[in-house]
Amino acid sequence: MKILVCISHVPDTTAKISFTDNNKYYDKNNIQFIISPYEELSLTRALEIKESLGEGTITVINVGLQETEPTIRKALAMGADDAVRINAEPTDAIFVAKQIAEFAKNENFDAILTGKESIDYNGGQVGEMVAEFLDIPSITSVSELEIKDGKAIIQREIDGGYETTECSLPFIGSGQKGIAAEPRIPAMRGIMMARRKPLKVIEPVEFNNLTEVIEHSLPEPKAACKMVSPDEVGELVRLLHEEAKAI
């Protein structure tokens, strides 16, 4: 079983969001970066599948400059066998997807996993785009995953419910909550071993990004919260009806 897990290097969920250079770039100063949470869950599930089968290799891939290596090493510490970094600024989703597809096309992976979206740009595009470049099936919002007997049994979230699909290999799955119970926390031994695991750096193929962020902005600060006494709950109902026109 060969599984490729695509990971992105994103600011911690509690990190302050601010921008530099006329709001064009995210301000990375003093920011802790992590593996995007859904991808961490997908990686955890990939490791569990390998362990339950008793064989296989888990490779992680990231498109990023050298600064992402500590994040990649964390994935290796969690238990991935080896890693690939495509040495390029991840300019947009289609650029990233093209790089991953170029790497994956000759590697015969049984499955490629990613997260349902990264928590920086939330596009949820890369997995589906890689699938289209490789012309293989894809399942989004995967909440349960089993791979055995040459096929995958996948539960995914749909509008208002869940759907269970049987899918041939290879396929691409984008994990969300549920695919694994909790992200795996690297043990000391894993951290030590991660330093010696292979991390291959590959130069990108030429491909133009099609979108670019030209400016960021932050939400307008809210007006002060209007307080209602707990003894006058009727007043809240009146305000919601007459002032906010929300009920």
Place this chain on the structure above:
Amino acid sequence: MSVLVYTENWEGKFKKATYEILSYASEIAKQLNTDIVALSIGNVDDNELKILGNYGAVKVLNANNEKLHNFNSRAYATAIAEAVKNIDAKVIVMGNTYTARATAPRVAVKLNAGLVPGCIALPKSTTPFVVKNKAYSGKAFADTQVNADIKILTLNQNSFKIIENKKDAAIEAFNVEIPNFDNEKIIEVSKAQGKISVNDAEILVSGGRGLKAAENFKMLEEMAEILGPTATTACSRPITDLDWRPHSEHVGQTGKVVAPNLYFAIGISGAIQHLAGVNASKVIVAINTDKDAPIFEAADYGIIGDAFEVMPKLIEELKNFKNQ
């Protein structure tokens, strides 16, 4: 040159989100001095398709091929890409739904199109093409420029108001050849019956750790019921981690990002990850015992008090209000 709108249906019916994207696309078409064509995929009857004309569609392409009766991202992407070629569309508008999220990236690769997910406003300019979308899980916005001939926009739910714009939509059968994509087979579908989803709801009654036990969510269910069929319950992350509520109700950065008209945060302190998921709500009401809880900074109305004392009173008052 028309703007193409993929009008998704749910068991043969359109819903509010469909009319939002049509309204949004109509306004973009005005900017570009053109009109909009809707693409319907799957089995929808003509009376329902005619409704699309009420929101600006001058033509409806009806792709009702048997291979399109069940969702398959490759089949749907093929149909959409063919429709784009058919009408020579340069702008494609879709919802930000599960189906659209699984399809739009494939269409982008097929057409070498620039995709902007989660748009929240009309394009600021059309040359260059710049549109505002969400970033950092709702903690920020991005002005994204598309440097491709074809642009695909997905619109966030509840971020554009419905505008009636009556046209007499011509319905045309759209016969598109779909290859056999039989490597995926649906085995089972389970849907919550008769309950509106967290993303579709206009009012969310959401609970956090302050509710202390799973059974106390009954109060929230009761309140949602009083508020009507467009209201439902939701919760913060610790609640699904504790298995008190299903994952599908978790709102926040790692759950669902929502934008209802009214959001009740009951016993939710308002961690930054939770606020990211709810701060696009039009009105936020917070009920919390801790006057310093960060939720009060995001809220429009607040009650500092114990949910177990406030909720029964609030339920009573809402009942009276609804009976008026």
